[in-house]
Amino acid sequence: MRKLIWRNLLRNKVRTLLTVLSVAIALFLLTLLGGVYRALTAVGSENSAELLVARNAISLTFQLPEAYGQRLRSIEGVEEIVGTTWFQGVYKDTRPENMFPRFAADETLFEVYQEIEISDEHLQAWLAERDAFVAGRALAEKQGWEIGDRIQIQGDIYPVNLDLVLRGLFEWPGEEFQENLIYFHRRYLEEATGNPGIVGTYWMRLSSEDVAPQVIQTSEAMFENSAAQVRTETGEAFAASFTEMLGNVQFLFGAIGLGIVISILFITANTMAMAARERTTETAVLRTLGFQRPAVLGMVLGEALLVGGLGALLGVLGGSLALQGLGEAMQQFAPTFAAVRATPGILAGALGLGLVIGFASGIIPAVAQARASIVDGLRSVG
Secondary structure, eight states: OHHHHHHHHHHTHHHHHHHHHHHHHHHHHHHHHHHHHHHHTOOOOTTGGGEEEEEESSOTTSOEETTHHHHHHTSTTEEEEEEEEEOOOEESSSOGGGOOOEEEEOTTHHHHOTTOBOOHHHHHHHHHOTTEEEEEHHHHHHHTOOTTOEEEEEOSSSSOEEEEEEEEEEBOTTOGGGGSOEEEEHHHHHHHTTOOOEESEEEEEESOGGGHHHHHHHHHHHTTTSSSOEEEEEHHHHHHHHHHTTOOHHHHHHHHHHHHHHHHHHHHHHHHHHHHHHTHHHHHHHHHTTOOHHHHHHHHHHHHHHHHHHHHHHHHHHHHHHHHHHHHHHTTTOGGGGGOSOOHHHHHHHHHHHHHHHHHHHHHHHHHHHHSOHHHHHHTOO
């Protein structure tokens, strides 16, 4: 049976090759879409369920008063809180390799982000100096930084220049893309800007994820009548707010993916139906030689599954390599793009979809061939 399947596929090599490549291109594109969408919706650590973020209810571009921190910390269920502010600025120049996020953060940073790994020596060195900063190990290796090196960041959003010294390196297990940024002291930024008393966002570590709904409700109600109202959300919702700026990404990617699947399904189905019709007489001869209907069904369906499987395998391999290169290139603009990669779930889904396309395109001609009359098949010669 396997020999018959292979011989039938190789009978028209050009048509088989084009069909396999069509499936491969479709699955290549779907793998790319899946990898990019995952990066855009990445929520950070596996402990994000115990993290909430409070920000200005208007938008991310508006900030919050520094005084909000103590009041948020007093909410029942909040174990620790850290204020962070996006500084950005320019390091050396505006070339992509020198673009990475720079955040000002309170000293409680590593108490809130407990998943970050940093040695006590590096942590204490960072806490001891107001102009110290810590960097992700991946970023430090890329920039060639060593402990004790000084860097200068020219302000763009803020009209101040920062002179910082590297005092620590951190690692973020399972979230390597989070290692492409730096944190320096928010009090240093406050002093440099004349103590305006503003914070970009407050991240809260909860005692349990079960208290999250109550903390969200309490924190938003606490500042309901304030000039700067608060919106509190989960890490997942906060990450989604970035993609919302690009529009309905989920719908867009879904529509593109659905269009690709439908198009390739029609192409593959037409090819399999054409191949099956060309062998109507041969199938009838096989039936006269003792091949039962299930064998004929399996033979035609096996061809379709093999075409879909081979195409999916090529597409997934190509998509995986493309995502790796895309992630390395785009992470220079934003660390979240380092998460652009083909996860096992994406790869398994693409491979499974290739088999589904093969099955869907082959089941109708397979059933038709299996149910066809032997006499009618033999009469179809010429």
